[in-house]
Amino acid sequence: xxxxxxxxxxxxxxxxxxxxxxxxxxxxxxLVLPLILNRFNENxxxxxxLFLAIISFGTIADFGFRSTFIRLIAFAKGGAKEIRxxxxxxxxxxxxxxxxxxxxxxxYSMMRYIYVYVSIFVLILFSTAGTYSLVGPISKTNNEFxxxxxxxxxxxxxxxxxxxxIYKNYLEGLYKIALVKRMETxxxxxxxxxxxxxxxxxxxxxxxxIVKRVWTILNVIRDKYLSLQVYGGRLKQFSNIPFDKKTFYxxxxxxxxxxxxxxxxxxxxxxxxxxxxxxGSTSTIASYLLAEKIITEIKNIxxxxxxxxxxxxxxxxxxxxxxxxxxxxxxxxxxxxxxxIMGALIVGILSEPIFNMIGSDTDxxxxxxxxxxxxxxxxxxxxxxxxxLYITTNHVISHIVDxxxxxxxxxxxxxxxxxxxxxxxxxxxxxxxLSFHLWIxxxxxxxxxxxxxxxxxxxxxxxxxxxxxxxxLLTLYNS
Numbered sequence: 001x002x003x004x005x006x007x008x009x010x011x012x013x014x015x016x017x018x019x020x021x022x023x024x025x026x027x028x029x030x031l032v033l034p035l036i037l038n039r040f041n042e043n044x045x046x047x048x049x050l051f052l053a054i055i056s057f058g059t060i061a062d063f064g065f066r067s068t069f070i071r072l073i074a075f076a077k078g079g080a081k082e083i084r085x086x087x088x089x090x091x092x093x094x095x096x097x098x099x100x101x102x103x104x105x106x107x108y109s110m111m112r113y114i115y116v117y118v119s120i121f122v123l124i125l126f127s128t129a130g131t132y133s134l135v136g137p138i139s140k141t142n143n144e145f146x147x148x149x150x151x152x153x154x155x156x157x158x159x160x161x162x163x164x165x166i167y168k169n170y171l172e173g174l175y176k177i178a179l180v181k182r183m184e185t186x187x188x189x190x191x192x193x194x195x196x197x198x199x200x201x202x203x204x205x206x207x208x209x210i211v212k213r214v215w216t217i218l219n220v221i222r223d224k225y226l227s228l229q230v231y232g233g234r235l236k237q238f239s240n241i242p243f244d245k246k247t248f249y250x251x252x253x254x255x256x257x258x259x260x261x262x263x264x265x266x267x268x269x270x271x272x273x274x275x276x277x278x279x280g281s282t283s284t285i286a287s288y289l290l291a292e293k294i295i296t297e298i299k300n301i302x303x304x305x306x307x308x309x310x311x312x313x314x315x316x317x318x319x320x321x322x323x324x325x326x327x328x329x330x331x332x333x334x335x336x337x338x339x340x341i342m343g344a345l346i347v348g349i350l351s352e353p354i355f356n357m358i359g360s361d362t363d364x365x366x367x368x369x370x371x372x373x374x375x376x377x378x379x380x381x382x383x384x385x386x387x388x389l390y391i392t393t394n395h396v397i398s399h400i401v402d403x404x405x406x407x408x409x410x411x412x413x414x415x416x417x418x419x420x421x422x423x424x425x426x427x428x429x430x431x432x433x434l435s436f437h438l439w440i441x442x443x444x445x446x447x448x449x450x451x452x453x454x455x456x457x458x459x460x461x462x463x464x465x466x467x468x469x470x471x472x473l474l475t476l477y478n479s
Contacts, residue, residue: 014177018308021181022301024188031192033290035199037355042286043141044205049289050137051154051209054130056296062118064258066165068251069111071314071394073173076103078315083250083394101234104174109241110251111166123159130155137285143204150209157213164220167227175311176230183222191215254396261387261398264406272413272425288422291365294347295373299381302340306332306385310392317392326449329389330459337463340381341470344374348474367478369423375471376429382464383437386445393448401440408432 036048072083077099131151138147171180194211198204227235272292309332316325348371351364364370383405387398413428420427446456 014175014181014308014312017178017181017185018304019301021184021188022304024185024192025297025300032195032199035196035203039199039203040205043137046286046289047134047137047141047147048205048208049286049293050134051151052293053289054126054133055154055158060259060262062162062165062259064255064260064262065111065114065118065251066169067258067262068255069107069169070173070311071254071392072107072251073104073170074175074311074314075318075394076100076107077174077311078318080318083247105238106241106244106247107173107251108166108170108235108238110244110247111169112240113243114248114251115163115166119159119163122162123155126155126158146204146206150206153209153213157216161216161220164223167220167223170227170235171223171230172311174230175315176226177308177311179226179230180223181308183226184219187215187219187222254394257396257399258391259399261396261402264399264402284422287363287365291370291373295344295377298340298343298347299377301343302336302381305335305339307388308332310388313389314392322449325392326456333385333460334463336381336385337378337467340378341467344378344471348374365422368475369426371471371475371478372423372426372430375468375475376426376433378464378467378471379430379438380433382461383433383441386460387441390441390444390448397444401437405432405435405437408435
């Protein structure tokens with residue numbers, strides 16, 4: 001009976017199923033990595049990871065609508081009667097005791113209108129700025145025609161993928177996290193097996209792109225099917241509500257702020273790789289893009305215990321269950337910190353022997369650069385998670401915080417780039433996010449919890465302080 005209960009909890013756990021999904025995604029990127037490093041030359045490795053960097057950067061181009069719609073649908077699931085701010089916890093007139101399906105229906109209709117334009121924007125962005133950033137790197141390869149065909153495939157499928165986010169937003173906002181992540185894990189496993197087959201029997205960039213983008217379209221079809229099945233097929237009963245400007249402005253207000261925040265935080269880290277690809281040597285570009293991809297996957301895996309709970313945290317905030325909110329968020333953050341440092345340590349210690357073992361033509365970055373990157377990303381994670389906790393109030397200030405921190409990041413990186421090369425990027429990130437983002441985010445997060453700030457400060461920041469200290473020591477040791 002105990003085993004059955006454990007299996008049931010695992011099957012329905014948002015955190016564990018999100019972990020499975022992230023591990024599958026990381027596996028898709030990292031388990032196929034030895035074959036990519038072994039079968040592709042340096043130019044092809046650089047192009048492949050430049051493709052992935054641009055695709056990742058493109059996900060930021062939705063202006064913050066994805067996170068906003070998930071949060072608002074979660075509010076509606078918690079009984080919210082309208083779209084508003086939820087930082088005045090004593091005001092109980094804005095919520096009822098059950099799911100507000102009328103509001104969910106209205107939000108879904110708005111998603112359909114908005115994401116048509118977002119998808120067109122993504123197609124234009126990839127076709128122009130993305131193409132321009134690839135001209136130089138692709139000119140250094142031996143098979144330019146096939147690589148450009150690969151890029152056309154990516155542009156078209158990226159726009160379809162963006163429109164398909166309406167289904168995933170709907171599911172995650174209704175807290176069907178476990179269901180979504182279980183299915184994602186299965187599909188990502190299929191993608192891994194397909195990628196392995198390509199790299200063993202027909203290794204080329206165009207073949208790898210075709211396989212992966214086929215799975216991208218299958219993901220959209222899967223999410224639509226799941227959306228039509230949950231809650232007794234409630235989505236099938238939704239009518240197409242006409243576009244409402246008043247509702248749009250309520251959505252747009254927090255969305256554009258979240259979009260600016262995402263652009264000035266995650267977007268900048270992605271952009272560094274794209275920009276460096278225009279000026280760096282092929283070997284250093286390939287090494288940096290590879291390290292950036294690996295640290296991103298570690299970050300994604302470590303996000304699971306906290307970010308999988310954001311719809312729940314939004315629901316708890318709107319329901320005025322602050323004690324439960326603190327308990328869930330603190331536990332998720334601390335587990336996330338532990339997973340991140342474990343992943344960074346494993347890669348930092350084992351990367352060199354693994355690369356030697358597989359006979360890679362591409363070297364990994366120096367240990368000191370890796371630890372600097374780990375330190376920068378970790379500081380950013382601490383600030384971002386606390387900002388996400390505050391944003392459950394639907395009062396979005398992250399565009400200001402990330403904007404100022406991003407500006408400091410850009411200025412510092414620019415000033416140091418000529419002398420320190422690629423090291424300028426993690427140093428700039430550390431300066432920007434440690435000097436401003438981290439402390440402002442924690443202040444707003446803690447004060448929104450309406451409790452004594454000192455005990456909250458100790459609970460939330462003791463573990464990050466230990467991890468940051470360890471990463472600083474490792475960086476100094478390897479410098």
